[in-house]
Amino acid sequence: MTSRTHGLAPSSAWTPTPGKPPLSSRLLRATWRGLPAKQYEAGLEPGLVVPAADGSPLVTDHYFPRAEGEFPALLVRSPYGRGLPWSPMYGMLFAEQGFHVVVQSCRGTGGSGGAFDLWRNETPDARATVSWLREQPWFKGTLGTIGPSYLGYTQWALAVDPPPELKAMVVQVGLHDPYALFYADGVLRLENALAVGAGLTHQHRGTGPFLRATLRLHRRLRSLTTALPLRPAYVSARGGEIPWVDEVLAHPDAEDPYWRGASLGEVAERLSVPTALITGRYDVLVDQTFEQYARLRRAGCETSLLAGPWTHTSALQQGWPEVFAESLAWLRAHLCGDRAELREKRVRVHVGGADTWRDLDDWPSGPAVATPWYPTAEGHLTPEAPTGSVPLASVRYDPADPTPSVGGPLLSRTAGPRDNAALEARDDVLTFTGPQLTEPVDVLGTVTAELSIATDTGCPTEVFARLCDVDEKGRSGNVCDGLGRLPSAEPAAEPAADPARITVSMSPTAHRFAAGHRIRWQISAGAHPRFVRNPGTGEHPLDATALAPIRLTLHADSALLLPDGRELDLAAEDG
Numbered sequence: 001m002t003s004r005t006h007g008l009a010p011s012s013a014w015t016p017t018p019g020k021p022p023l024s025s026r027l028l029r030a031t032w033r034g035l036p037a038k039q040y041e042a043g044l045e046p047g048l049v050v051p052a053a054d055g056s057p058l059v060t061d062h063y064f065p066r067a068e069g070e071f072p073a074l075l076v077r078s079p080y081g082r083g084l085p086w087s088p089m090y091g092m093l094f095a096e097q098g099f100h101v102v103v104q105s106c107r108g109t110g111g112s113g114g115a116f117d118l119w120r121n122e123t124p125d126a127r128a129t130v131s132w133l134r135e136q137p138w139f140k141g142t143l144g145t146i147g148p149s150y151l152g153y154t155q156w157a158l159a160v161d162p163p164p165e166l167k168a169m170v171v172q173v174g175l176h177d178p179y180a181l182f183y184a185d186g187v188l189r190l191e192n193a194l195a196v197g198a199g200l201t202h203q204h205r206g207t208g209p210f211l212r213a214t215l216r217l218h219r220r221l222r223s224l225t226t227a228l229p230l231r232p233a234y235v236s237a238r239g240g241e242i243p244w245v246d247e248v249l250a251h252p253d254a255e256d257p258y259w260r261g262a263s264l265g266e267v268a269e270r271l272s273v274p275t276a277l278i279t280g281r282y283d284v285l286v287d288q289t290f291e292q293y294a295r296l297r298r299a300g301c302e303t304s305l306l307a308g309p310w311t312h313t314s315a316l317q318q319g320w321p322e323v324f325a326e327s328l329a330w331l332r333a334h335l336c337g338d339r340a341e342l343r344e345k346r347v348r349v350h351v352g353g354a355d356t357w358r359d360l361d362d363w364p365s366g367p368a369v370a371t372p373w374y375p376t377a378e379g380h381l382t383p384e385a386p387t388g389s390v391p392l393a394s395v396r397y398d399p400a401d402p403t404p405s406v407g408g409p410l411l412s413r414t415a416g417p418r419d420n421a422a423l424e425a426r427d428d429v430l431t432f433t434g435p436q437l438t439e440p441v442d443v444l445g446t447v448t449a450e451l452s453i454a455t456d457t458g459c460p461t462e463v464f465a466r467l468c469d470v471d472e473k474g475r476s477g478n479v480c481d482g483l484g485r486l487p488s489a490e491p492a493a494e495p496a497a498d499p500a501r502i503t504v505s506m507s508p509t510a511h512r513f514a515a516g517h518r519i520r521w522q523i524s525a526g527a528h529p530r531f532v533r534n535p536g537t538g539e540h541p542l543d544a545t546a547l548a549p550i551r552l553t554l555h556a557d558s559a560l561l562l563p564d565g566r567e568l569d570l571a572a573e574d575g
Contacts, residue, residue, distance in 0.1 A: 014137040016064060019044040025087040032088075034321035036328065038096035040065035050132045052107050053124030056114035060129075063091035063101040064138065072142040072167075072335035073100040073133065077126060077154035081110040081204035089316070090146060097328060098336070100138055104129060106154065109204040116200070118178055118244045119262045122157035130163045141165050144335050146327060148172035148316055149285070150200070156264040162273050168334035169275040170327045173283045173315050176292060177263040179254050181285070185485040186252050187462055188532040188541065190225060192284065194234075195411040197245045225529040226402075231542040249542060268295035274302040276330040278323055280310025281352060281480070281509055282416045284409045290446075290508045294365060304330065304343075305363060307510070309350045311415040351442075351568055352417070352479060353469055353512035358568050363508070364445040370561040371441075373434060373519065375554065381434035381521055386556035389452055389499065393554050395430050397525035397536070399547040403428050403464070405530035407478050409507070420468055420476040424522060430554060433470060434519040441513040442565030447480050447506040449521070452555035454499040459538040461486045461550055464527045465504045467560070468520040469513055476520055482506040483531055488538075499555045512570055521560045525552055 020026070021044050045062040052058050061082050065071055076090045082103045094101045107125055108116030133139045143165040145155040152174020159169065175181060182193055194217060202213040217224075227233030231249065251258040265288075268275075275296055279289035289305075296303040306326045310319040326348075329341035345359040373381040377392045397403065403426065407418030424431050449465035466481035484504035513519055526533055535544035 016043050016066060017045050019046060021063065021087060021092050022083070024084060025092055028084060029088040029092050032320070035093070035324055036097065039098055040067050040096055042066070042092045042095035044091070050104065050129055052112070052114060052121070053128045054114060056107055057112060058104050058107065058125065058129065059111040060102055060104040061087070061091060063095040063103065065095050065098050065100075067098075070140045071098050071100050071138075072144060072331075073102060073139055074331070075126075075129065075133070075143060075145050075158070076101060076103045076147050076151060077106055077122070077129070078103065078147065078151050079106040079109045079116060079200055079204060080150070081105060081206065084207060085316070089320075093324065094146070094328075094331075099144075099331070102129070102133070105204060109200075116244065118248070119153070119157075122154050123160045126154060126158035127161075127163070130158070130165065133165075142167055142335050144168040144170070144331050146170040146172070146331070148174060149312065150175055152176070153178070153264065156267050159267050159271055159273060160264065162271070166273050168331055169273055170278070170330055171275060171289075171292065172278040172323060172327065173280065173285055173310075173312050174277070174289065174292070175285055176265050176267070176288055178248075179259050179262055180288060182248050183252055183254065184483045184531065186254070187483060187485055188249070188252065190529045190532040191405070192411060193245070193248065194221075194224075194529075197242060200244075201242055221529065225533075228545050228547070229543045230532070234542070265291060265295060268292050268301070269299050271296065271299055271301050274330070274334045276304045276306070276326065278306045278308075278315065278326060280308050280312070280315045280319065281350070282309075282311045282407075282409050283315065284312045284411050284415070286409055287505075287507055290363065293363060297362070297365065303346070305347045305349075307347075307349045307508075309352065309355075311409070312411055314416070349510045351510045351512055351570065353514060353517075354570055356570070358510070358570075360567065364563065364567070369564045370445075370448070371564065372559040372561055373521065374559055375432040375521065375556070379432055381432045381519060381560065389555045389557040391454075391553050392556050392558075393430055394551055395428050395523070395525065395554075396549055396551050397428050397534070398549045399533045399536050402528035402533040403524045403526045405527035408466075408481050408527075408530070410530060417477045417479075420466075420478055420522065421474075424476055428524055430523040432521045432523075432560075436518055437513055437515050439515050440570065441519065441562070442568050442570055443479075443509060443511045443513070443562050444565035444568055445563030446508045447563065448561045449482070449504040449506060449523075450559045450561065451484070451502050451504065451523070452499040452557045453486060453502065454553045454555070455486065456551040457536060457538075457548070458488060459536060459550065460488050460534070461552065462526050462531065462534055463502060463504060463552070464524045464531075465506055466522040467506055467509075467562075468522055469511065470518040470520050472516045479511050480507040480509040481522075481527075483527070499553070510565065510568060512565070512568070519560075519562070523554060525550060
């Protein structure tokens with residue numbers, strides 16, 4: 001980190017403009033309940049022009065509290081436009097609480113000049129914006145950043161070399177690694193690519209264009225995701241070529257030079273700016289948030305973590321009262337010196353299955369104490385370890401009818417916990433179910449699956465693993481899941497052939513399996529269209545013109561590892 005000081009512009013009188021936030025923002029603001037009472041009326045200076053690092057004009061709106069006095073500033077940099085929902089959620093709400101709020105459109109979006117790039121512009125343009133801030137008579141040298149999703153990435157971009165004015169960050173369901181948003185172990189997260197492509201291309205143009213693009217994508221989703229070959233159909237569905245999307249699709253290897261510098265994960269390992277992190281258990285970026293937390297903790301940086309029962313979008317909708325209160329408390333503590341609303345413990349997590357919150361001193365780090373559960377040939381889960389590696393069960397994956405994705409960490413409306421009954425009734429899904437529990441089982445940490453699998457083709461093959469909670473009525477609800485990839489190998493003509501070993505991380509979670517419930521392990525060869533389907537031929541999934549089935553055979557020396565959750569201390573909930 002570079003140590004330096006900067007002088008602010010000479011103090012001069014600043015006369016607030018009479019502008020009000022847009023009517024649409026005020027109407028949406030009026031619908032929200034459960035938020036702290038506003039302290040000030042919010043004013044607005046719209047359409048300011050800030051020079052980017054290359055001189056391109058960055059269109060910027062300045063919200064401010066209509067009151068005398070000095071107030072800290074917040075920087076919100078967005079590629080999604082500056083209107084709904086960003087105007088009321090960040091501009092209005094935080095100005096009402098006593099902050100200057102600068103909401104800026106990233107280069108090439110929302111009327112700003114230049115061309116949008118997925119990551120290369122954000123660090124220099126954030127620095128250029130801070131230089132502009134120093135010249136504003138209302139800026140008094142205390143700065144924070146806030147925002148969700150890609151607005152989290154723009155925060156990490158400024159923190160690459162944080163200016164001395166930066167005193168706090170609030171990263172909500174935030175991104176730091178674009179590659180991991182689009183790929184899992186080299187497998188394209190197809191639904192993410194479609195949704196993010198539509199969002200970054202159309203949302204900054206306004207609500208109307210974004211809704212039309214989203215509806216068009218929804219109508220064409222099935223025909224698009226099952227097209228052969230897929231790549232030209234994708235271009236057609238999005239209305240033409242989008243250079244940055246084409247580049248993402250052309251570089252599936254994380255080690256490709258194209259991705260060099262894209263991930264900002266290492267920023268957290270040297271950061272000293274107090275940083276609050278917010279996510280949901282079904283957030284599409286939940287793994288990235290927990291990675292950010294672990295890195296910040298290793299760096300000794302002051303940090304907090306809020307993990308709710310939310311998806312990527314519901315955190316900013318149903319979860320907004322909690323998210324806003326958490327964010328406001330953090331910013332007041334570090335920008336205003338008011339720590340009254342900060343909680344005592346570093347981590348607050350919602351516990352699935354118990355529908356309760358727990359405050360923890362920390363999130364588990366390092367290898368967790370885990371309980372192994374083993375599959376049996378009868379479809380059971382047992383704590384009894386097997387004596388060998390015999391074949392247990394086989395499943396035939398047919399890419400002409402790919403195993404569908406149901407719920408989980410998605411960007412679509414179907415995200416979150418869902419009934420898995422229809423999915424588990426398919427012939428291409430294996431399930432292994434434990435006995436009815438006589439007492440609760442609590443899980444806290446990252447669930448993993450250790451799989452011993454052979455295939456009959458030798459082609460690279462995906463394995464999707466999911467943990468489910470089966471209630472007394474037999475309803476199977478997804479808790480967490482993950483995808484891993486078996487590399488190319490010699491095809492197994494016989495089920496007893498030497499299997500390959502693979503470990504699948506199934507994301508961090510906090511969950512209680514209640515007494516009377518059962519633990520279920522679900523295994524398949526994909527989740528489509530969440531992940532691109534494997535054609536079974538060894539061809540690139542985007543360019544394949546033919547399909548071939550794959551048979552997977554699971555061996556007995558596989559295990560589901562559940563991290564111990566006694567730290568949740570839910571004994572009081574047992575009555």
